Amino acid sequence: MEQMITVIGAGPIGLRAATGLKNEGWDVTVLEEHSEIGVPENCSGLLSVNGLQKNKIDVSEVTVNKIFGAKIFSPEKTFLKIERKEPVALVVERAGLDKKLEKKAEKKGIQIRKNTRMIDVRKDTIFVQHEQRGEMMKTRFVVGADGAASKTRKLVNPKIDPKAFVRTIQVKAKGSFDDRLVEVHLGDFCKGFFAWVIPENKTTARIGLGVSGSFNARENFNKFTKEMEIEVLNESSFVIPVTRPIKEIQKDNIFLVGDAAYQTKATTGGGIITGSIAADIAVKTISDHLKHKKPLTDYWKNLSPLNKELELHWKVRKYFNSLNDKQINSLIRKFKKAGMEEFLEKHGDMDFPSKFINKMMLSPSKWGLLPTGLKVLFS
Ligand SMILES: Cc1cc2nc3c(=O)[nH]c(=O)nc-3n(C[C@H](O)[C@H](O)[C@H](O)COP(=O)(O)OP(=O)(O)OC[C@H]3O[C@@H](n4cnc5c(N)ncnc54)[C@H](O)[C@@H]3O)c2cc1C
Structure with missing residues (x-):
């Protein structure tokens, strides 16, 4: 056969x-x-533990770090800290x-x-x-x-469609990092995407930024890393279909x-x-x-079950792309006040947003965020 x-x-x-x-x-x-x-290697190598297990992707021997959660920063540097007791993601080579x-x-x-x-x-x-x-x-x-x-x-x-791509710059750098958490930075300086710090350990991290449209990735990456005390070891620049x-x-x-x-x-x-x-x-x-x-x-x-999830990822992306610095600041403060950190710790899923959104709809304490949720779903 x-x-x-x-x-x-x-x-x-x-x-x-x-x-x-x-x-x-x-x-x-x-x-x-x-x-x-x-x-050439063009990846941050961050993979969810659930996704790896469910899809039987063996990353033993190539795992360099275990990640327990994330800090999501607004432009004014207020952050949501989501941290679990067990690893949620692995950083792989x-x-x-x-x-x-x-x-x-x-x-x-x-x-x-x-x-x-x-x-x-x-x-x-x-x-x-x-x-x-x-x-x-x-x-x-x-x-x-x-x-x-x-x-x-x-x-x-x-x-x-050239708009269906995000341009990225990523470096591997020496510095001082929290090796348990990844950092996600939002704002106009990374319009259309975000900036990230993914620790390999306490002294090395993958630091990157993506932008869409006519925004200048290089200029904005320099702005993002200007205050960081880091030594760049290598750099790559690539596109991601989004x-x-x-x-x-x-x-x-x-x-x-x-x-x-x-x-x-x-x-x-x-x-x-x-x-x-x-x-x-x-x-x-x-x-x-x-x-x-x-x-x-x-x-x-x-592909339909997968595409439903990818469509939700797209709606969330589109919603965030529509916000300016001021609106992101206000949203992160609102999320913090509504107890989203604990909620995401319990129910967040890097790959399947529908699970989390369904849980949110069923949680009366989160109904205050419903207008935001509806804007996301119908954006
Ligand atoms: C900066 C950055 C960070 C990322 N971080 C993550 C992350 O943390 N986690 C995650 O899950 N994903 C991440 N991604 C995305 C991830 O890298 C891709 O989704 C993944 O590589 C897709 O795999 P692929 O096999 O489809 O394509 P690729 O990995 O790009 O492989 C395509 C292969 O095809 C070969 N090829 C191309 N054209 C031809 C041709 N004409 N003939 C023969 N061979 C050809 C190439 O040489 C290459 O080997 C990141 C991407 C970037 C750019």
Whole structure:
């Protein structure tokens, strides 16, 4: 029962999809344009413990820190402190995670062709460049997991909205940090996203900022870090797809997954857990088609529970994007007064906001925040 499926991109989502397809009995090849998996590294590597456990993502050996909560700062530096007794998230070494997934895929017998860039796909033919030479490959299905700047996306959905991306700058820096909590900073200086401090330990952290539209990431990052006593060890700059779920992610024999399909959380930009869930759904859709002749267009239907959550992330993002410094200051003070810190400690979920919103609706003490909640839901 062998079918040829080609996955474009050996990031965490492409490798997850390839491994899933192989487990279903299909013959899979992965194409990766770089010579080394996981490089260059463009990620903060913060992953929820729940998401990791539920999706069986093994990060042992690549975990560098355990996170117990967050401090969310308003522009006037009032903050909500949400802290649990148990770790809520892990900070992982991202290149290490990708390499771990590579080993797992290779152990299953999946061929990963490095230095091989997909150039074009026409029906069942993939045109690739391998070590500067052009080649053609035959395939029955293509899974485009080629990340934020996906070429496969252009084949499925050529209309790309430049507003659907956040530009980020992140550094690894030495300094003095609270190693239990991440910091999230909101305000006009990071319009369209936020700034963050993610500790690896007490003396090293990943510090970054994202902006959307015409805002200048570099200038604002410098403003954000100006007062910090840090020594920058390295720096990277990359984009994160941030938008609402997009329907045009499958066409004929081509599927998009992960960042290529904009399957990130618009609130935080995190895409490893949500992309992994989507990869499993793509695997199921392709397998159901091959085994039971179910339509490939079921992909969108099968994604619906995930897309409901991604849509909520988008609504929260849109609402926060509409606020100025003064309004964020007032909102954080209002949240503090309404006991949101304790509430988030109990019910907050980094990946699935619907659980938390349902709980909030059922909690009379939080009904004072209902107008805000309605603005979010209907924004
Ligand atoms: C600054 C920053 C911080 C982030 N922090 C977090 C975080 O804390 N937690 C989280 O969950 N997510 C985070 N993300 C998002 C996360 O990095 C992505 O969601 C994740 O990498 C998506 O995986 P992917 O496999 O879809 O794409 P990628 O990881 O981008 O992998 C795509 C692969 O495809 C290859 N490729 C591209 N084009 C071609 C081609 N034409 N032919 C062959 N190969 C090709 C690339 O070389 C790459 O290896 C962050 C992103 C950024 C930019």
